Amino acid sequence: MLHTLSLLVRNHPGVLSHVAGLFTRRGYNIESISVGVTENPELSRMTIAVGGDERVVQQIIKQCQKLVDVLSIKDLKYDESITRELAVFVVKTPTNQSRAEIIQIAGVFNARVADMSETSIMIEVTGNQRQIDSITRLLAQYGIEEMARTGIVALTFPSKRKPEDSSERE
Template identity: 50%
Template sequence: MSDMKNYTLSILVENHYGVLTRVAGLFARRGYNIDSLAVGVTEDPCVSRMTIVVRGDDSVIEQVIKQLYKLIEVIKVVDLSSEEYVDRELALIKVAANKENRAEILQIVEIFRAKVVDVGASTMMIEITGSGEKISALEKLLKPFGIKELARTGRVGLLRGTKDVGKAREE
């Protein structure tokens, strides 16, 4: 049996009501926990892309992919983690800030190539895009200042270069 690892699946689906519920339900019924889920419309408004990160082994992922293709709304499934791909995550972090520590927070933000998107009397909101590891590292450095709120998107990803997931239904 293969080792457990994270798989990033890119799933093109028809942009219909209830598709997200059916896809997520498929994972839940089989007892697989979704670590990350991001959904958005593609360049074609009739098609959405779901990027799902799930932990398992090769045989589990094979079964999941076979089951996904049984859903009528699923157009194409690609295991990005078996190819060269680029992925990113976005986070908004609201951190406690005062006159004494704003400069230090700004310095940390600059190092991570993040940006301040809101400043309040006692808080700053920071936006960061990058790998999950990069976002976690910034979060760790900001924690001592007092993180008031944190929102992270799920991971999104695309194949590198001229490869694309395509729109042809795979049988």
């Protein structure tokens, strides 16, 4: 089962290597990872999607907590957090009809047309992983020329935040 781990880490060169290196060393497979600075420039947030049973994920969490640069790590629950990913596709549009259908599909997913040429169309979409997987499957029927996914970012809903989470606001 896929887990979404949210880490607050010190923002300095090498911290990504330390976290990624831990996954290599312990034999855990990263499905996706995204890193960005937070409102506090000294901290970055890493969102890591990782597969494994409960015991494996607990071990990953404890091993990550040991890293000197990791301030906090949380296993985000699906119903307590927002999870978003950006995907960009270039899809073939050999006919006007296919172009129209693709724009229609994009509309259903709140996706945006970023560019168009005579023979292809570029779509950008944000959503949770399930939504991105769905639009990927639908667009694949027309022939995806290229695609890129960012990997997920996630945060706990403020209404679901527990008191012990407050420390990570510092």
